[in-house]
Amino acid sequence: MQGKNYLMIPGPTPVPPKVVAAMSTPMFGHRTQDFQNLHQEIVAKLQKFFQTKNEIFVLTSSGTGGMESAVANTVNPGDKVLTLVGGKFGERWSELTRAYGAEVIEINFEWGTCVDPQAVKEKLEEHPDIKVVFATQNETSTGVVNDIESIGKIVAQTPALLVVDGVSGVGGIEIKVDEWHVDILTTGSQKSLMLPPGLAIQSISQKAWEKIEDNKSPRYYFDLLKARKSYAKWNTAYTPAVSLFVGLNAALDMMLEEGLDNVYARHKLLRDATRAAIRALGLKLMAEDYYASPVVTSVYAPDGIGADDIRKVLTKEYGITFAGGQAQLKNKIFRIAHMGFAGKMDVLIAISGLEMALARVGYPVELGAGVRAAQQVFLGVQS
Numbered sequence: 001m002q003g004k005n006y007l008m009i010p011g012p013t014p015v016p017p018k019v020v021a022a023m024s025t026p027m028f029g030h031r032t033q034d035f036q037n038l039h040q041e042i043v044a045k046l047q048k049f050f051q052t053k054n055e056i057f058v059l060t061s062s063g064t065g066g067m068e069s070a071v072a073n074t075v076n077p078g079d080k081v082l083t084l085v086g087g088k089f090g091e092r093w094s095e096l097t098r099a100y101g102a103e104v105i106e107i108n109f110e111w112g113t114c115v116d117p118q119a120v121k122e123k124l125e126e127h128p129d130i131k132v133v134f135a136t137q138n139e140t141s142t143g144v145v146n147d148i149e150s151i152g153k154i155v156a157q158t159p160a161l162l163v164v165d166g167v168s169g170v171g172g173i174e175i176k177v178d179e180w181h182v183d184i185l186t187t188g189s190q191k192s193l194m195l196p197p198g199l200a201i202q203s204i205s206q207k208a209w210e211k212i213e214d215n216k217s218p219r220y221y222f223d224l225l226k227a228r229k230s231y232a233k234w235n236t237a238y239t240p241a242v243s244l245f246v247g248l249n250a251a252l253d254m255m256l257e258e259g260l261d262n263v264y265a266r267h268k269l270l271r272d273a274t275r276a277a278i279r280a281l282g283l284k285l286m287a288e289d290y291y292a293s294p295v296v297t298s299v300y301a302p303d304g305i306g307a308d309d310i311r312k313v314l315t316k317e318y319g320i321t322f323a324g325g326q327a328q329l330k331n332k333i334f335r336i337a338h339m340g341f342a343g344k345m346d347v348l349i350a351i352s353g354l355e356m357a358l359a360r361v362g363y364p365v366e367l368g369a370g371v372r373a374a375q376q377v378f379l380g381v382q383s
């Protein structure tokens with residue numbers, strides 16, 4: 001469609017004009033005092049976000065590269081690891097750890113449900129030699145948020161490390177790295193952090209460093225020991241994405257100005273309004289209320305209608321892009337992102353477009369019912 005487009009997928013997400021403007025700063029060298037100052041400033045801000053005193057590495061890579069860094073630095077061939085799988089990104093932990101020769105124990109949770117911490121406890125008791133537990137904070141493929149706090153409490157009582165994929169959640173969903181005993185939190189730039197793709201950010205605990213120092217897996221670009229040497233001088237081992245670092249600083253400023261509690265409350269409000277609207281339209285949500293993601297909502301298409309047909313109408317006629325389902329959910333669900341640079345009016349646009357698209361594909365929709373339900377959530381009035 002010509003004209004205005006509305007990007008409502010769970011990454012990449014819209015980038016605020018302030019961040020775009022910051023990224024157009026003339027290029028400067030990365031072996032300079034200016035870069036060192038910027039790097040130091042960014043890490044201090046990220047430590048507030050991650051609620052940690054740990055070192056935080058800003059890697060120039062997509063989110064999966066950060067995940068690979070976590071695996072390459074902690075897993076030796078033959079090591080026993082536990083992966084918690086409830087969707088596409090949990091599966092990625094299994095694929096990655098297998099690629100590094102680990103003996104992978106997987107706990108599978110039905111897609112659309114959350115990880116049961118009790119099952120993690122039992123598995124760790126059954127296999128006390130598990131070296132690393134790999135979890136996902138926000139399972140983007142299903143719109144489910146996992147209880148990292150409870151998982152962290154359990155893993156902390158064992159010698160195992162807890163590695164958490166926070167790629168889509170961090171920035172929109174609270175995480176307390178130190179208090180929740182997250183040994184490695186790894187995230188990406190292009191989702192709740194409101195930046196273009198290209199950065200993977202990860203924190204490393206002391207417990208993790210001990211395993212990293214002992215690690216024998218081959219690694220080069222993602223060698224965290226090398227990264228730590230450069231970090232000591234606020235440098236990076238290789239050329240960083242300088243413009244994205246500048247953008248990250250601006251995005252962090254925006255979020256800190258808003259206040260972290262307000263950022264998290266905003267995402268929850270957007271989730272609640274989206275879910276109320278979906279229910280008012282008679283559609284089925286994938287996640288239950290208590291573990292529904294604050295940053296992305298997954299919705300089943302009505303019986304007999306393909307989710308991708310609804311998405312096609314939305315894009316073609318209204319310039320709105322929702323994400324589709326992945327793997328076995330393809331054409332069955334659509335996903336509405338409300339992460340990062342998203343506000344109330346974005347939800348109202350998404351829902352009013354959805355109502356029209358549903359009408360176009362032959363679903364009996366009461367126009368305005370979803371929008372009204374969302375407005376009522378925003379106004380704090382009972383439906």
Ligand SMILES: Cc1ncc(COP(=O)(O)O)c(C=O)c1O
Nearest residue numbers: 062063064089138140167168188
């Ligand atoms: C939870 C989660 N983990 C990992 C990734 C992979 O990130 P990237 O595509 O940046 O490699 C994504 C991206 O969609 C994600 O949502």
